[in-house]
Amino acid sequence: xxxxxxxxxxxxxxxxxxxxxxxxxxIAGGTNLVDLMKRGVTAPDxxxxxxxxxxxxxxxxxxxxHIGALALNSVxxxxxxxxxxxxxxxxxxxxxxxxxLRNMATVGGNIxxxxxxxxxxxxxxxxxxREPGSGCGAIGGYNRMHAIFGASDKCIAVHxxxxxxxxxxxxxxLIVQSKKGTRRIPFADFHRLPGEHPDxxxxxAAGELILGVEIPDNNFAKNSYYLKIRDRQSYAFALxxxxxxLELEGxxxxxxxxxxxxxxxxxxxxVEAEKALIGxxxxxxxxxxxxxxxxxxxxxxxxxxxxxxxxxxxxxxxxKHASGLV
Amino acid sequence: xxxxNPSEEPAHDDNFLESSRRDFxxxxxxxxxxxxxxxxxxxxxxxxxxxxIADLYEKVPVSLEVNGVKHQLSxxxxxxxxxxxxxxxxxxxxxxxxxxxxxxxCTVHVDGHRVNSCLTLGVLVSGKKVTTIEGLxxxxxxxxxxxxxxxxxxxxxxxxxxxxxxxxxxxxxxGHANSEHEIREYMSGNICRCGAYPNIVNAIQEVKEGGxxx
Numbered sequence: 001x002x003x004x005x006x007x008x009x010x011x012x013x014x015x016x017x018x019x020x021x022x023x024x025x026x027i028a029g030g031t032n033l034v035d036l037m038k039r040g041v042t043a044p045d046x047x048x049x050x051x052x053x054x055x056x057x058x059x060x061x062x063x064x065x066h067i068g069a070l071a072l073n074s075v076x077x078x079x080x081x082x083x084x085x086x087x088x089x090x091x092x093x094x095x096x097x098x099x100x101l102r103n104m105a106t107v108g109g110n111i112x113x114x115x116x117x118x119x120x121x122x123x124x125x126x127x128x129x130r131e132p133g134s135g136c137g138a139i140g141g142y143n144r145m146h147a148i149f150g151a152s153d154k155c156i157a158v159h160x161x162x163x164x165x166x167x168x169x170x171x172x173x174l175i176v177q178s179k180k181g182t183r184r185i186p187f188a189d190f191h192r193l194p195g196e197h198p199d200x201x202x203x204x205a206a207g208e209l210i211l212g213v214e215i216p217d218n219n220f221a222k223n224s225y226y227l228k229i230r231d232r233q234s235y236a237f238a239l240x241x242x243x244x245x246l247e248l249e250g251x252x253x254x255x256x257x258x259x260x261x262x263x264x265x266x267x268x269x270x271v272e273a274e275k276a277l278i279g280x281x282x283x284x285x286x287x288x289x290x291x292x293x294x295x296x297x298x299x300x301x302x303x304x305x306x307x308x309x310x311x312x313x314x315x316x317x318x319x320k321h322a323s324g325l326v
Numbered sequence: 327x328x329x330x331n332p333s334e335e336p337a338h339d340d341n342f343l344e345s346s347r348r349d350f351x352x353x354x355x356x357x358x359x360x361x362x363x364x365x366x367x368x369x370x371x372x373x374x375x376x377x378x379i380a381d382l383y384e385k386v387p388v389s390l391e392v393n394g395v396k397h398q399l400s401x402x403x404x405x406x407x408x409x410x411x412x413x414x415x416x417x418x419x420x421x422x423x424x425x426x427x428x429x430x431x432c433t434v435h436v437d438g439h440r441v442n443s444c445l446t447l448g449v450l451v452s453g454k455k456v457t458t459i460e461g462l463x464x465x466x467x468x469x470x471x472x473x474x475x476x477x478x479x480x481x482x483x484x485x486x487x488x489x490x491x492x493x494x495x496x497x498x499x500x501g502h503a504n505s506e507h508e509i510r511e512y513m514s515g516n517i518c519r520c521g522a523y524p525n526i527v528n529a530i531q532e533v534k535e536g537g538x539x540x
Binding site: 001002003004005006027030031034035037038039047049051074097098099100101103104233234235 | 450514
């Protein structure tokens with residue numbers, strides 16, 4: 001690992017001053033960043049330690065629940081308010097990583113984690129995300145894990161988070177701070193599609209610090225399910241994952257949220273499929289129709305062709321679990 | 327971990343003095359370097375002053391408690407907790423498997439919570455309490471989980487065992503050892519390439535059901 005300077009600015013304001021400089025990166029849990037630094041994928045000149053900032057709180061706010069950027073993934077997943085009010089988030093967090101990593105990883109770090117595309121990690125291979133202009137090894141290469149939605153001819157990598165799939169389904173809002181003040185960003189608008197600039201994962205501006213996320217109150221607690229399909233039962237990134245949340249009135253779907261992980265450069269909200277569920281009865285047929293709508297426009301790259309079948313099947317299964325059909 | 331290669335340094339890097347002087351002078355081109363360096367610097371280098379100056383720039387003071395013993399250390403910020411334990415404190419019970427947070431062989435407890443020490447920078451545990459496999463037994467009396475691993479043959483080669491045991495203790499303390507399924511899920515961060523999983527699960531179940539404090 002390349003040597004770097006380490007600093008721990010005393011206040012939030014001092015942190016914001018420090019991160020506004022080129023070559024500086026924030027370190028919180030470090031589960032992704034330290035790994036990338038060991039592999040030489042990234043080599044910051046300076047690490048700004050923010051672990052002492054008071055951003056670990058999980059508390060109700062007007063109309064929702066606030067979760068601080070430094071709250072640990074394990075703590076959030078077991079938090080009583082989260083389990084009772086936002087079980088989808090708890091389920092998604094528990095589906096991610098391992099107990100050890102969840103004890104280290106923070107909410108902010110989870111949101112900002114980089115793709116696990118093998119070509120991004122292998123510094124001997126071309127990758128437009130790691131080295132803009134060098135090409136994409138995954139297109140025409142080993143792309144079993146890769147995107148079926150929203151990719152470009154520059155990059156077909158996926159965002160690896162489970163937590164973010166739940167947050168986009170739950171209409172969360174990100175709160176960030178910079179010298180200019182605080183800014184609220186709808187979660188669905190935070191992560192980017194690769195387009196011409198796959199090196200940019202998200203819309204966080206230089207010098208901005210994530211303070212936390214807010215999840216608006218909802219009526220999905222009774223009928224939520226996170227289903228993650230992977231190459232082994234636990235501790236692996238998603239081939240496909242589905243966050244499903246329903247609000248039922250008798251046997252009728254009053255409101256619905258659906259999002260997928262492992263299929264795009266960002267957590268992938270399925271708005272059209274949600275529309276196909278609302279007002280319909282809970283049934284396998286309803287869910288199959290929504291699942292077919294969900295994969296319209298999908299494009300595969302050889303190694304991930306199987307996702308055209310796996311994705312709708314996972315959506316249907318997740319909706320069955322969420323609605324209590326199974 | 328590999329130091330950066332001084333030959334790749336840009337000629338006018340502002341961080342040159344801070345980051346690479348020591349590597350530079352240690353490099354095999356030492357004689358050439360001395361020949362081209364002004365006399366006062368050569369003299370300083372021979373007396374080891376540069377080492378001391380470099381240390382001031384490169385090292386960070388860290389105080390931590392490991393298995394009940396307090397340590398005051400001065401470490402480079404890139405040193406992981408795993409390397410700190412193994413190389414500086416000579417506690418080699420904690421194993422380096424993948425070194426990338428994928429295998430769990432390096433699992434230790436920090437302030438009572440299990441973490442991957444290979445992805446934990448040493449500077450981030452300053453002021454904290456670390457427990458390693460060496461800290462579980464009380465003198466000659468093994469921890470109940472260590473006893474159970476022996477009884478149930480919870481290992482073959484033994485390389486993953488310290489991490490498995492640290493994780494297993496945490497698994498029970500967290501309340502995640504209530505069924506075989508739950509144990510397997512909450513032990514998934516520890517890989518055993520010998521495949522001793524059924525015996526590991528048996529060992530954990532016995533300790534859990536035995537109700538001994540862990």
